[in-house]
Amino acid sequence: MSLTETLGLAALRRIDPETAHGLALKALRAGLVPLPGTVTSPRLRTRLAGLDLANPVGLAAGFDKNAVALHPLARAGFGFIEVGAATPRPQDGNPRPRLFRLTEDRAVINRFGFNNEGMEAIAARLARRPKDAVIGLNLGANKDSADRAQDFVQVLQATAAHLDFATVNVSSPNTEKLRDLQGKAALTALLRGVMAARDALPRPIPVFLKIAPDLDPAALADVAEAAADTQVDAIIATNTTLNRDGLTSTHRGEAGGLSGAPLFDRSTRILARLAAITEGRIPLVGVGGIGSAEDAYAKITAGASAVQLYSALVYEGLSLAARIARGLDQLLARDGFATVAEAVGTRTKDWT
Numbered sequence: 614m615s616l617t618e619t620l621g622l623a624a625l626r627r628i629d630p631e632t633a634h635g636l637a638l639k640a641l642r643a644g645l646v647p648l649p650g651t652v653t654s655p656r657l658r659t660r661l662a663g664l665d666l667a668n669p670v671g672l673a674a675g676f677d678k679n680a681v682a683l684h685p686l687a688r689a690g691f692g693f694i695e696v697g698a699a700t701p702r703p704q705d706g707n708p709r710p711r712l713f714r715l716t717e718d719r720a721v722i723n724r725f726g727f728n729n730e731g732m733e734a735i736a737a738r739l740a741r742r743p744k745d746a747v748i749g750l751n752l753g754a755n756k757d758s759a760d761r762a763q764d765f766v767q768v769l770q771a772t773a774a775h776l777d778f779a780t781v782n783v784s785s786p787n788t789e790k791l792r793d794l795q796g797k798a799a800l801t802a803l804l805r806g807v808m809a810a811r812d813a814l815p816r817p818i819p820v821f822l823k824i825a826p827d828l829d830p831a832a833l834a835d836v837a838e839a840a841a842d843t844q845v846d847a848i849i850a851t852n853t854t855l856n857r858d859g860l861t862s863t864h865r866g867e868a869g870g871l872s873g874a875p876l877f878d879r880s881t882r883i884l885a886r887l888a889a890i891t892e893g894r895i896p897l898v899g900v901g902g903i904g905s906a907e908d909a910y911a912k913i914t915a916g917a918s919a920v921q922l923y924s925a926l927v928y929e930g931l932s933l934a935a936r937i938a939r940g941l942d943q944l945l946a947r948d949g950f951a952t953v954a955e956a957v958g959t960r961t962k963d964w965t
Contacts, residue, residue: 615647618930630712630721630927637931638677641685646931648688652938656945659953661693661919662819662846662896664747664777668692668938669953670909673900673921674751674780674823675723679730680738687746690935694746695921696735698753698782701767703731714927715862715873719904721924723853724869727753727788732771739775749778751823752807756788762803766810773814781807781845784825784852786870795824797835804843819846826851826880826901833883837890847896849921850887851880854901873924877902881915885964888916893958904929906940913941913953914960 621640625633640646653667660666671693677686680696687694706728713722729735735750742748752768754761769779781804783794794803804822811820822845824836840848853870860875880901888897896919899912904925912920926933941953950956 614930614932617647618932622928622930626714626716629710630714631709634712638682641682641931644685646685648685649690649932649935650688652690652935654942656950656952657692657938657942659919661898662778662821664693664819666692666747666919668941669913669919670934670938670941671695671898671919671921672934673923674698674782676923676926678728680735683738683742683746683748687743689931690938692747692919692938693749693777695749695751695780697729697751698727698785699729699732699735699750699768699772700727700753700755701732701758701764702755703734704728704755711869713864713867713869715860715864717862718860718865718873718875719925719928720860720862720871720873720875721927722864722867722869722871724867726756727785729753732768736772736775739772742775747777749780749821750776751780751782753782753785754788754791761791761794762806765803765807769807769810770814773811773818774816776818778819778821778846779811780821780823780849782823782852784823786825786853786855795828795832795836797839800836800839801842804839804845808843808845821845821847821849821898823849823852824883826854826876826883827856828883830886833886834890837887837895840895841891845895847898847918848887849898849900850884851876851901854879872901874902874904877908881912882964884912884917885915885961888958888961889965903937904933906937906944909937909941910944910956913956914958915964916958916961918954918957
């Protein structure tokens with residue numbers, strides 16, 4: 614991390630987290646953040662659900678909810694970018710404050726509640742996206758929707774022409790009863806509707822499913838079966854957790870989803886169990902607590918074909934993506950892997 618980035622992060626951490634997040638996006642759009650460009654090598658290049666990635670390190674949804682910084686993010690060293698979540702209609706989300714730094718725990722709690730400017734505004738920005746990046750959108754449902762399953766279909770239909778992939782997000786803890794859609798019957802019905810809408814597109818795109826880390830073994834098996842039955846293209850494991858075990862920060866009791874370092878073990882164990890259940894038939898994306906190349910490598914060897922991060926950027930800055938990708942290249946070389954794909958799932962049993 615450069616001195617400039619270190620000082621900038623220190624300044625941002627002195628102000629309200631949500632305000633700081635907005636300022637970080639403005640600085641990125643204004644060209645004030647040094648960007649490394651594409652980070653790749655023959656060892657790092659990989660494929661995820663038919664998508665060619667320069668490297669397997671992606672940006673998780675939530676950092677750029679409204680797709681306002683696509684061009685600079687495409688030069689920030691990520692192998693792929695996920696924006697959103699987007700809902701059919703704009704919504705304000707939950708009242709502020711709704712974002713909390715847990716500095717002692719290297720963690721974040723948020724209860725945003727799918728605040729976004731709506732699918733039409735986001736689609737207009739995606740239409741002007743950089744063409745040389747891999748960009749996806751997290752699909753959401755309005756809080757007051759009478760038919761949340763149809764909301765996912767609506768957002769997909771409105772935005773798919775400008776996307777490389779879309780993610781069905783039924784795992785946010787901040788929209789009431791949204792996680793109920795992870796039940797087998799409801800999830801299967803929802804995914805069938807989304808996949809039918811995807812198949813009817815002029816240019817069908819991969820559809821991913823994002824799940825929670827708080828599923829018990831039976832629920833996880835149900836999710837895997839629903840994903841397989843509906844032929845989802847990949848599963849993202851995982852979203853934020855409601856668990857608060859072991860936290861020390863003053864904000865540990867705040868309501869919302871916990872992300873960051875404390876989520877690493879829990880999310881990686883879910884990932885590995887899912888890898889064991891699916892036996893490699895569905896590509897997995899590992900998310901939760903990644904803050905170093907070693908963390909990313911652990912997710913890959915546990916069963917992930919690619920990884921995503923977000924919360925660690927609060928503490929390590931945007932340069933973290935490139936640092937992780939380069940470090941991952943070195944770790945793969947150290948262990949004799951010629952490609953990312955060769956390393957996927959080689960240590961699944963260590964986590965199950």
